[in-house]
Amino acid sequence: MTQNKMMNKIDILHSIPEDKLDKRIYFLSLLELANSCGLLSNSDVARIQSELALILAEQADKYTNGESSSITSEKANELLTSVMYVIGLHLKLTYKVPEQAVEHIKANTVKSVFESGLATIERRMEFAKHLHKLIASRLFETPNIFYRSTAIDGINGFFKLYRPQFAAHEIHITADYPLCSGMPALDGIEFIEQYLLRLECENTFCTLFSPDDIHRLMLSLSKDYASCPVNIFEPVLLCALGLTLLGLNPMRLNLTSKSIDGLYGIFIGKTRDSTIHIMKKALSLLSEKINIPLRVKKYAAFCIPKLAPGIANALDTKSIDKVFLVRSNFESNTKIMLSYGERMSDAKYTKLLEKLQQVRGKAKIKLIIEEVHSLADLLDVLSDAEFTMGELEVLVDTLPQNVFAALLSKYPYQALAQRENEQMLCVALQKKKESLSPQMRKEVQDQAASIYNETFD
Amino acid sequence: MADSTSHPLLFDINVMLPSEPIEDKILACNSTTEAYGLTLTQKQALKLVQTRTEVLKKTSRVEFGTGIIDKLILAFCDSPYIEQQNYEDTLHELISLFYSAKNDTWDTISDDALIEFMKDSFNGPCRGSLELLSTDALLPLARHIHSGYSFETFTYNSEQYDTKQDDE
Incomplete structure (x- = not known):
């Protein structure tokens, strides 16, 4: 290794490597890393530990309404995990630099950070509720049962069951509808917020097209798609990008078997990076044509690298029509x-x-x-x-x-x-x-x- | 979510908990129990604390504050079935029965209500038998809770246990 490269590995301004911080158990990993690099002494850790114990005792008392002096170890662990989630969330969202978060926890009582964290969660809840209302008011019409059951009923269930005071890290629901970008690897309100942000982008994108055109496109994926947990945004995005690449009107989502051959010609022999480049260029063109909101465009661009392997695989197996779907002529029945x-x-x-x-x-x-x-x-x-x-x-x-x-x-x-x-x-x-x-x-x-x-x- | 208790640096909950002067609270009960001819020595109080620690561990429970030993003492001290010679042993057994019952009744009963129930059963239908308290009072109570009923609908007598709940 050259001297230059070695120098690059050492960050003289930041003692805590951010990539080693666990986003899901942020507080614990922050303490551990801060302790190992000397930002937190053993006595600091002991002080935090005893303050956490006092918070835990208070939480247990609130949880039992003061009617029980003991709880199961399992419940105690849950309460402690919740307390640490609340503290970690507050520090993570308030301080971009982990060293500042450590300074904050050194200069303040753990209880005050916990209380600030609960207030942070309340604000996040309000934002998530607002976002949910927004999605619900413009929910894209689809017969897919998982779409509505998650976007409306599931998320409503979360708001009904979520108790940040005692189980801030819990999600409670299964969020069955799969997102194109995958499930956020987060817990509690952070998970729901991210899920809703992503779902809002997918929902907004789908509302740019006719529900009937999307319905017919999805029927070509599976006639039972209405009762399957399948993502709708992905085939719609791919189809619209495919039509854009072929210079056709993307609005009707009407790729034909003949036009699919054209797509085969565009992607054959391309590397993964080239495929991503082509798709992102097509996204820019599509965005100009159908006025995709910027946040939705960014989300679609974020999803494209995940779609590239599927295209490469389809080219290898000569089944590109399984990725860029050809719309079914099946007409939907009266509903x-x-x-x-x-x-x-x-x-x-x-x-x-x-x-x-x-x-x-x-x-x-x-x-x-x-x-x-x-x-x-x-x-x-x-x-x-x-x-x-x-x-x-x-x-x-x-x-x-x-x-x-x-x-x-x-x-x-x-x-x-x-x-x-x-x-x-x-x-x-x-x-x-x-x-x-x-x-x-x-x-x-x-x-x-x-x-x-x-x-x- | 990842389990915080597996973390090597911190958070064994039992280690975290500050120790409270339970022994002093137990000995303070002597001033009340003396009237019934019942007293505990410091050594006996310490043993009761040890039993509490062991039972909490055995039943996988965590206790905050000074716990329930003093409450058990004050509730049972006027029992006609407790004398100085069986006083300490009875308390050891009651501590064990109490925490097991908390688990068995899924933490649906408050400490005070459970102690009251144990006292009434012990002094009443169980006629001072800890075995009957365990098998004929606390076990049916746990079954009652497991069947979806509340503590308030449970009635216990020596002949049979029954529910106030209407049949379907």
């Missing part, structure tokens, strides 16, 4: 608009969940029938409350046919259900379906297949 109705207040909902915990069997089902008045609340209850198989069977038997069809449409396959509750519900729904007469079964199936979600306000 039934499904209304989620008006949700009950959070306070009322929490009370209902508490009541449901106290009862079982028919009494539980009776309580649901009496107190739940919208599909949105029913779906939340089915997800948040605990049921036995027998209870779900009774509930499914009690539901009106249109609600039964709506649930069938939402939970079509047990294999797709993530939670145990949802899997049991799928079984109960299928059991009820099998018990219907052939004619009735077909009617319900048709009804379920043609359900289309209303746009959420």
Whole structure:
């Protein structure tokens, strides 16, 4: 190694190598690195440790409402992880340079940093809620059940369940709809915020095109795409870029088998870097043509390197039409608009969940029938409350046919259900379906297949 | 999320916790319990603290503050079934039963309510038997909670345990 190169390796201004900081357990990794490079002494670490213990004791007291002097070790670890997440998030977002974060923690009590962190999370929550409302108000119309169930119901579920005071690092939801850029490797509110930022870009991009054109493009990927967790942005972006590269109008997303050959000619023999360069150039052209907002353009440019290997692989296997999809001529059937109705207040909902915990069997089902008045609340209850198989069977038997069809449409396959509750519900729904007469079964199936979600306000 | 407890530098929670003067609180109870002919020596108080530490470890629990030993002492000191000769042994057993019950009832019952329940059962249907307290009172209570019912709906008597919950 030359002397110059060796000099470049030493950063005389920063003792903590940023690339070694773990973004998910920021506070711990900051302390460890600061301690190992001498920015934090052992006595500093001991002071932080004892202050953390006091915060933990206070948190445990708040968690038990002062009614229990002890908690399980598992819960204590969760509370401590949450406290450290809150502190780490505040330091990470406030100080761009880790050394400044260390100085801050040395000059202040851990408690004050924790409290500032909780305030930071509150602000982030407000921002995420605003972003979520924005997405919901302009949600791109698609029959894909995972899109809406994540973008609306899943994220709503997060806001309902998220308790930064005690579990700031938790996500609570599975965020089933896959993003083109992949899932953010973050926790808590940071994850949701990043997920929403990326989803907003994908959603905005898709709204530039006709929902029917996208629907037909997606049908060429799979006729069952509506019930599969597939990303929609990626094929739309690729198709629009493909049309742009061929000098065609990208708006209709109507690549043909013939035009695909032209794309083969453009990409054949190109290196990965050249492919990325071509795609990014096409993105600039596309952006000029259809006025892509800058943030969306940046997001698309961020995704392009992830798409390049797929193009190279498709060229090797002569299956480029699997990447740049040729739009299907299949026309969509008439759809039934499904209304989620008006949700009950959070306070009322929490009370209902508490009541449901106290009862079982028919009494539980009776309580649901009496107190739940919208599909949105029913779906939340089915997800948040605990049921036995027998209870779900009774509930499914009690539901009106249109609600039964709506649930069938939402939970079509047990294999797709993530939670145990949802899997049991799928079984109960299928059991009820099998018990219907052939004619009735077909009617319900048709009804379920043609359900289309209303746009959420 | 990565587990913070596996971190080599910090955070073994049990090590982090500041030690509280539990022993002093236990000995302070003597002024009340003397009226019932019950007292503890410093050595006995220390042993009770040791039992608490061991049981907490065994039941995978973490306790903050001075804990519940003094509360157990003050709740049980007027029991007709406790005399000076079985006083210390009974307390050791009660400490163990208490933390196990906290786990078995999924932390749904407050310390005070659980101690009250243990006291009423011990002095009542269990007739001073710690074994009956464990098997006929605390175990059915745990089953009741596991079935989805609340502590408030649990009734215990010596003949049978039942719920106030209406049948389906």
